[in-house]
Amino acid sequence: MNKAIDVFDLSKKYGSHFALKDLNLSINEGEFFGLIGPNGAGKSTLIRILLNMIFATSGEAAIFNLDCAKESAEIKKMTSYVSSDVSYYDSMKVKDIFRLVAKFHHVVDFNQQMAYYTELFDLQLNKKFRELSLGNKRKVAIICGLLPQPKLLILDEPTNGLDPLIQFRLFEILEEKNKQGMTIILSSHDLKEVQTHCEKAAFIKEGKIIAEEKLKESHLKEKVLVLYGNDLPKESFENQGCRLLQSDMNSLTFHVQHDVRQLFPLFYDERIIDFTIRPQELEDKFLSLYVKGEN
Numbered sequence: 001m002n003k004a005i006d007v008f009d010l011s012k013k014y015g016s017h018f019a020l021k022d023l024n025l026s027i028n029e030g031e032f033f034g035l036i037g038p039n040g041a042g043k044s045t046l047i048r049i050l051l052n053m054i055f056a057t058s059g060e061a062a063i064f065n066l067d068c069a070k071e072s073a074e075i076k077k078m079t080s081y082v083s084s085d086v087s088y089y090d091s092m093k094v095k096d097i098f099r100l101v102a103k104f105h106h107v108v109d110f111n112q113q114m115a116y117y118t119e120l121f122d123l124q125l126n127k128k129f130r131e132l133s134l135g136n137k138r139k140v141a142i143i144c145g146l147l148p149q150p151k152l153l154i155l156d157e158p159t160n161g162l163d164p165l166i167q168f169r170l171f172e173i174l175e176e177k178n179k180q181g182m183t184i185i186l187s188s189h190d191l192k193e194v195q196t197h198c199e200k201a202a203f204i205k206e207g208k209i210i211a212e213e214k215l216k217e218s219h220l221k222e223k224v225l226v227l228y229g230n231d232l233p234k235e236s237f238e239n240q241g242c243r244l245l246q247s248d249m250n251s252l253t254f255h256v257q258h259d260v261r262q263l264f265p266l267f268y269d270e271r272i273i274d275f276t277i278r279p280q281e282l283e284d285k286f287l288s289l290y291v292k293g294e295n
């Protein structure tokens with residue numbers, strides 16, 4: 001499998017603080033990949049190093065086997081980045097921004113693409129950029145990223161400020177592009193969004209990848225069990241390999257990796273008034289990795 005991204009022992013230091021610490025990550029060509037982490041985890045730092053906007057302190061990073069620092073000009077011809085901070089020339093009209101991007105990237109089917117995106121995204125082409133709402137500014141940024149039809153598209157919080165219909169249309173387009181071979185990296189705080197659209201995700205914590213998840217497969221196997229009642233038998237479930245995710249006055253939430261049917265005899269405990277079993281959501285994984293302070 002060809003690699004879109006290959007990162008080896010990457011570190012970035014600001015003063016004595018490590019924004020990234022010996023981070024390793026590999027993303028295959030054609031993947032729709034989610035990057036998850038709380039504020040300050042290092043997502044933007046990683047993306048900025050990949051795009052040669054900042055230099056790493058040590059380690060190696062490559063996109064399509066090209067060195068991110070030394071061969072950045074080649075990489076930029078194949079890569080689009082939609083930043084979470086949308087900024088363009090304030091007094092330019094939207095249509096002129098698109099024309100500029102198309103000219104810069106030698107987009108051949110510009111008129112065709114514009115007709116398509118104008119209809120899908122309900123664009124206000126004759127408005128100046130500064131006159132647009134946040135959501136409409138973000139649409140402009142997304143289309144600027146899509147117009148060159150890049151091999152790799154990196155999106156940082158793309159749905160911030162977009163209404164639900166436009167979000168839906170955006171992911172329809174992204175899934176279509178992904179099917180056609182585009183590698184997509186989605187950095188997002190919206191776990192549902194990542195769970196629904198990405199095939200894999202990496203969790204970043206304090207500058208390191210602490211877990212990777214194959215999303216489409218893992219949901220089928222792993223479960224979340226919630227017990228309701230008073231003075232619940234926590235240890236009995238833990239002794240059977242269940243991992244406590246959350247504990248409240250009247251409920252316990254466990255992550256169950258093995259066959260949940262093995263636990264059925266434990267449910268006869270009369271302290272258990274009720275229980276639910278559901279597939280593991282990305283949010284449960286996030287809580288187990290970040291809130292419970294594991295790894």
Ligand SMILES: Nc1ncnc2c1ncn2[C@@H]1O[C@H](COP(=O)(O)OP(=O)(O)OP(=O)(O)O)[C@@H](O)[C@H]1O
Pocket residue numbers: 014018019037038039040041042043044045046
């Ligand atoms: N220019 C800088 N100078 C000093 N520290 C920085 C700088 N840029 C980032 N950092 C620090 O590096 C760490 C990683 O920041 P980064 O912006 O990569 O996080 P993030 O995961 O993108 O967060 P968010 O989800 O809030 O965007 C943080 O501790 C941040 O304070």
